[in-house]
Amino acid sequence: VTVRNPTESERAARTPSEFERIERFFAPLAGSGALGLKDDAALLDPIPGRRFVLTADAIVAGVHYLPDDPPDLVARKLLRVNLSDLAAMGATPEGYLLTTALPPDHGADWLERFAAGLAADQAEFGIVLLGGDSVATPGPATFSLTAVGSVEVGRELRRGGARPGDHIYVSGTLGDGALGLRALRGELPPSLGRGERDALADRYRLPRPRLALGRGLAGDPATAPLAHAAMDISDGLVADLAHICAASGVAATVRADRLPLSPAARAAVEADPALLALPLAGGDDYELLFTAPPAAAAALAVLAAELDLPLTRIGEIPASGPPHAATDRAVRVVDGGGHELSLSQQGYRHF
């Protein structure tokens, strides 16, 4: 008997290099539940009293990052964007699954740096790789990451819990992510210094998932949750606050003069006041946006001090008034004098 092998093209989807890639670069990142990435699937043991929290994001070279961005930062940003979603639910990260679709020019050097970024953040956040897949693509590099976290049953933070009379808070500073993208593109005013540009670019490239804050807002069994509603800011403050309003059936008012700005962002806005649109609508901040009752103010101040992370009250959920439709117009932005600013094609301006 002499019989032919399957054709080369039939094996193209699973070349030996796939197994080599997994063995060399990904297996060292795997935790015990991943069974060395050598079984059909990974195992995840239940944690008594806790729910699992699952979230997934995909990124494409040339769309979500620049093809020549440092591979370790591409990996860490993908991981952190997902961890930010876990933080917004009040969850603690447990692990992740990763699929990669790689073009031929992503060789061992690129993968080594990509895996080094994952290893660094696994150590920082105490998580492991649980499983995944690695395939070839004739198109741009494409990655999909599913993050797994856990939260005590019933204490998960949701978007739909905002109530009339709540105060609206954000963590950290706003606008750095979008200003950082402009810094990387060389689009910021020339008066800004190198240090300020670098600080902004770093914020764009390496989000800080606010996991400890999320856990603090969810509270523990002995306390009530501090926050009524929470989410992370990925699409921009106004757009994301509108999601909370829609889910909660409420409206919101934001004071533009109260937005927390980093020193670098403040310098950028002073050099070009038009850049004030970015803290309001720029996206990529990955800070937590949450609402809390006025009675939580003191506890939030303690939490901010414990975490060494500013929590700034930027507005409120009106105590009365009609809940608006699920559009940006559910969110009113006012200046320091209480005059409304409107989002138009040209940006934010007075009515």
Next chain:
Amino acid sequence: VTVRNPTESERAARTPSEFERIERFFAPLAGSGALGLKDDAALLDPIPGRRFVLTADAIVAGVHYLPDDPPDLVARKLLRVNLSDLAAMGATPEGYLLTTALPPDHGADWLERFAAGLAADQAEFGIVLLGGDSVATPGPATFSLTAVGSVEVGRELRRGGARPGDHIYVSGTLGDGALGLRALRGELPPSLGRGERDALADRYRLPRPRLALGRGLAGDPATAPLAHAAMDISDGLVADLAHICAASGVAATVRADRLPLSPAARAAVEADPALLALPLAGGDDYELLFTAPPAAAAALAVLAAELDLPLTRIGEIPASGPPHAATDRAVRVVDGGGHELSLSQQGYRHF
């Protein structure tokens, strides 16, 4: 104050059409844990006494399927390939997360058919969409799916449990997947009838994840597991059996004349004996490959009858002899007379 909006390119990664896509096509597929796909992450409650089982696969248009394949079948195959991994662990599927990277030509019509395929299989397998992401790509359509299943703690089927003296079994029939791909390419002998070609093509396009078999092999608390080791056949019988051998530290002997062939596959091999390579090495079968002690034979016969699914003994783990290295050579393939066939560049042949 008049300030500019973020530039269009900054919003390109998350256009309104992303939200529309999710709202229109994916939200209707979501289960209650997915929170309507409107929160930051999905919730998955622990199931007392059970572990979760996680697996992920990615597929790329033009690599893993033909760009003009029916979208519903693309969706169902992606889902079923992952369910097959759960079956191989003895797990029951619970749900899945899906990320899509779509080129501009994948409009509402394509997505509607893709989502209809998911809906059909959700109903068939009793699962729901838990979460995901949908982004744009300038490259080929790329999908990543993470499947979540559960299995009773300690009863999961692993690759590493094969023992000397075990019998080797496969479910169903082998070679249909690889022959089906050839049928779709018009590469099968002209003597084959339309019905045979269609039957083979159907097996390639729509794998049958052997979930009930996996659960049966894992057994229940009152019984010992029937199988010592199991996996699903995706890369071809010989290559996948080599994975079991490597994980278990054993060798294996397969009788080529015992491979279960469907009527259509038998007709194809009779028309062209060279095609016998496909049941051995062709991949895409998604049957279960498992080893079991001789004492399990009667219980396996009962299980096969209950499931109306052939379980064929195709070889054994030698009772003695050195465990081979982790290569295909851990697996010996012999003909009906006991003479060894070798896998060469030209296919299987006698030494």
